[in-house]
Amino acid sequence: MIFHVLTLFPDMIRDGFQTSITGRAVEKGLLSLDTVNIRDFSVNKHNRVDDYPYGGGAGMVMQAEPVYLAYQSVAEKLPKKPKVLYMSPQGKVFNQRMAEELAQEEELVFLCGHYEGIDERVLEEIVDEEVSIGDYVLTGGELPALVIMDAVSRLVGGVLHNEDSAEFDSFHDNLLEYPQYSRPEVWRDKAVPPILMSGHHANVEKWRREQSLIRTLERRPDLLENANLTKQDKKFLAKLKEV
Structure with missing residues (x-):
């Protein structure tokens, strides 16, 4: 299983994922983590990836182009379009059945937003499903992505030391x-x-x-x-x- 995470904070993802059981699974080659810094694809000289929302309102919105280019840097290397999950409180609430379905995928892309969200146009272009881990709002999508990656990882063959553990969770x-x-x-x-x-x-x-x-x-x-x-x-x- 290969996880690709589009994020403004790649260190947060790496530090959280490459420890304990999932970290050992990475070392064994059972799991693979690819973090992509959306800021590397900024289209302005100040490396900004956000701007004021049209129509006014509080906060900033992540721009479409840097997100799209970050996604393209992953998708262009793959033989087929990967499943893209956008971490959002507006999404379908994550559960064990979803984890089991996602564990059947070979590659997953997680899009982590910040600020007031991401320009809707790029979400319509690349996202397959919006997913929430509960009815509350966090500062960004990194923690939800880690939660889902952990839940999916333990269903991948060989990740758990005792293969019966997942069956009786x-x-x-x-x-x-x-x-x-x-x-x-x-x-x-x-x-x-x-x-x-x-x-x-x-x-x-x-x-x-x-x-x-x-x-x-x-x-x-x-x-x-x-x-x-x-x-x-x-x-x-x-x-x-x-x-």
């Missing part, structure tokens, strides 16, 4: 993950649930599935509408709702 089957425990067996008078030390794998899996259902019902009941539920799951949830 929260939002697998549109359910929240069950609670996890590690040593010691008793911590501050709180004991690990005995079922987890029983050695009975079928019972452990049943308990974990039920805990996922309980947590989802309590914390994110909206997820259940599209959850992949078995008949047994539905019976268990019905009993919970009766209580």
Whole structure:
């Protein structure tokens, strides 16, 4: 998987991505990061990439041409048009299913805006999808890009040390993950649930599935509408709702 990021702050992207699990994946050649500084494509002698908005208003708007030239510097090297994501609070809210879909791509381009946004004309020209990580506004698109890159990266084969980890994460089957425990067996008078030390794998899996259902019902009941539920799951949830 190759990530191309069009940004005014390439160091922010590199520093955030080339650490921990994703950093090790880059070293192994499983992931690749290409940062493109939009300011390098400024069309004026002062290296400015923004100007006042037509019609007036607060703030500045990133100009179309530097963004387009930065994109072209990436696209012209590729055999086909890459999928371009624009980080925007106006976009579709990112979720695990989107991460799974994006993980099927060979290359992704992230466009990170700043100020009051980017000239609409270049967005219409190059962007395939606007994506948001939540209903709030940040100072720029770099943090959302890092969030999405991280979520997608862990679905790329070989990136996670334990390949089963992604399969049982929260939002697998549109359910929240069950609670996890590690040593010691008793911590501050709180004991690990005995079922987890029983050695009975079928019972452990049943308990974990039920805990996922309980947590989802309590914390994110909206997820259940599209959850992949078995008949047994539905019976268990019905009993919970009766209580």
